Amino acid sequence: MMSDTREQVQKVIKSISNEFAIAGEFVEGLEIDSGHINNTYLAVYEESNGKRSKYILQRINEFVFKDPLQVVKNVEAVTRHINWKVLRVKQDLGGQTLNIYPARGGRSYAFGEGGGVWRCYNFIEGCKTYDVVENTRQAYQAAKAFGSFQDLVSDMPLEEVVETIPDFHNTPKRYARLMEMVSTDPRGRLKDIESEIRFIEQREILCKQLLELVEQGELPVRVTHNDTKLNNVMMDAETDEAVCVIDLDTVMPGLSLYDFGDLVRTATSPVEEDEKDLDKVEMRMSMFEALAEGYLDGCDCLTPLEIEHLVTGGKLMTLEVGIRFLTDYLEGDVYFKTEYAEHNLVRARTQLKLVECIEENEEEMNKFVSRVAKAKH
Numbered sequence: 001m002m003s004d005t006r007e008q009v010q011k012v013i014k015s016i017s018n019e020f021a022i023a024g025e026f027v028e029g030l031e032i033d034s035g036h037i038n039n040t041y042l043a044v045y046e047e048s049n050g051k052r053s054k055y056i057l058q059r060i061n062e063f064v065f066k067d068p069l070q071v072v073k074n075v076e077a078v079t080r081h082i083n084w085k086v087l088r089v090k091q092d093l094g095g096q097t098l099n100i101y102p103a104r105g106g107r108s109y110a111f112g113e114g115g116g117v118w119r120c121y122n123f124i125e126g127c128k129t130y131d132v133v134e135n136t137r138q139a140y141q142a143a144k145a146f147g148s149f150q151d152l153v154s155d156m157p158l159e160e161v162v163e164t165i166p167d168f169h170n171t172p173k174r175y176a177r178l179m180e181m182v183s184t185d186p187r188g189r190l191k192d193i194e195s196e197i198r199f200i201e202q203r204e205i206l207c208k209q210l211l212e213l214v215e216q217g218e219l220p221v222r223v224t225h226n227d228t229k230l231n232n233v234m235m236d237a238e239t240d241e242a243v244c245v246i247d248l249d250t251v252m253p254g255l256s257l258y259d260f261g262d263l264v265r266t267a268t269s270p271v272e273e274d275e276k277d278l279d280k281v282e283m284r285m286s287m288f289e290a291l292a293e294g295y296l297d298g299c300d301c302l303t304p305l306e307i308e309h310l311v312t313g314g315k316l317m318t319l320e321v322g323i324r325f326l327t328d329y330l331e332g333d334v335y336f337k338t339e340y341a342e343h344n345l346v347r348a349r350t351q352l353k354l355v356e357c358i359e360e361n362e363e364e365m366n367k368f369v370s371r372v373a374k375a376k377h
Contacts, residue, residue: 009041012114016057017043019110020120021102027052042123054123055101059116064335065164065249068117072109074161075119075248076100078223081160082152127234127243133267138240139290140297142233143263145242146225147298150256153223154301161223163252168226171207171320175200178323181330189330193345196326199352203319210257210309210316218305224254228262256299256306257313263291264314265321269354273321274347281350283357285364288314292369296376307373311365315358322351 013029024047032040041057060068079100101120103110110118133139167173182190182197190197213219225232227250234244266273268287271280292310296302325348328335333344358365 012112013041013043013057015113016041016059016110016118017045017055017120019103019112019118020055020057021104022053022055022120023047024051024053029057032056043120054125056121056123057118058121059112059118060249062116067162067164069109070162071164071249072100072117072119074164074251076108077160078153078156078248078251081156082149085152121246124234124244126237128237129231129234129246131231132270132272133230133287135240136286136290138230138235139267139287140294141235141240141242142230142267143260143291143294144298145233145245145294146228146259146263147295149225149245149298150222150259151299151301154299156223158221158223158253161252165250165252168250168252169254169258169317169320170211171316171323172211174320174323174327175204175207178327178330181327185330187330187332189345193326193329193348196322196348196352199355200319200323200326203355206312206316206319209312210255213305213309214255219255219257219309220303220306221253222256223251224256224259226250226252226254226258226262228259229266230263231266255313256302257309258317259313260291260295260310261313261315261317262321263295264288264311264358265318265351265354267291268314269350269357271350273350274343275350276346278349278353281353281357283354283361285361285368288361288365289368292365292372296369296372304373307369308366310369311358311362314365315355315362318351318355318358322348322355325351 009031010029014026017026022045024045027044027046029041029043032042039059043055043057044052045055046052060071062068065071083099099122100108101122102108108119112118130138178200210219214221225245227247232245232247233242234246235242268283269281270284275281325336325344329344329348336344338344
């Protein structure tokens with residue numbers, strides 16, 4: 001006999017999945033513990049001939065995305081553009097995206113009984129994702145997939161996507177918000193993070209660096225993924241070949257350096273982002289080299305200045321996410337899912353330690369990027 005909680009989850013999954021044009025009868029469903037933001041479920045259906053198929057269901061987080069329908073429109077626009085180019089032009093697995101499965105009536109989304117906007121994706125068999133990169137092949141493949149993604153949308157007009165989270169990677173505003181929380185200390189947690197605040201204050205100039213180049217017309221604004229964590233690339237379970245870029249909710253105008261930077265943040269350290277032992281946090285040069293080679297192999301559209309600032313992107317994105325975790329900790333954990341009282345503080349500390357590690361290796365990292373870029377031309 002299923003527990004009340006499991007029975008309730010099954011009921012929700014069945015109710016939502018039946019809103020989509022899925023052939024067959026509902027068999028079972030389960031919740032997938034993935035990511036900090038959206039609720040994700042797997043639904044299994046069986047057709048009359050006995051064939052079983054799986055589907056991914058996701059409710060868009062309305063707290064994070066104030067206009068969920070615009071998120072859907074962005075995803076539709078990007079997947080349509082990419083899949084057309086993959087099929088007609090590039091004919092390469094790397095850079096693909098999931099396909100949106102239609103709801104009944106032809107829409108690409110459905111409303112749940114309890115509210116919310118839901119979408120359904122095809123489930124790709126034989127693939128897996130990694131929270132921590134295990135080898136340089138995985139790092140290279142993930143970076144090449146995101147580089148290919150950037151290359152595939154490089155000719156996509158900015159007006160075809162809308163900024164669904166205003167100032168998502170506006171680091172100066174993230175910094176200002178943190179300082180606001182420092183001044184008010186709404187949860188009385190400031191006393192535990194004085195050294196972390198000093199560390200961030202010493203890097204205020206870094207927060208402004210890339211946006212100042214944009215304002216000067218030096219760096220191009222592009223359609224970007226904006227959440228290039230390793231676990232947002234599905235890889236073939238047997239070969240570790242990148243198959244599919246996923247989680248397109250944050251696709252909107254941005255900088256390529258944000259995307260590459262988040263790869264550096266999530267793939268160069270050997271531990272997860274909530275590791276409590278900071279001695280285990282490091283910037284593995286071998287992983288960075290694989291990322292740089294993979295991204296540059298997948299993406300031919302970068303300008304010389306973008307290439308020159310790839311390492312800056314890694315340092316900035318790591319600092320920014322540390323700022324976000326710390327801000328959420330001070331606010332009372334209202335944005336990211338947490339499992340214990342100091343979860344966001346632990347996450348912030350791992351990010352800031354990684355910033356230190358990047359700074360220690362920055363010169364060598366820049367030299368490697370320069371060598372790879374020159375070898376491609």
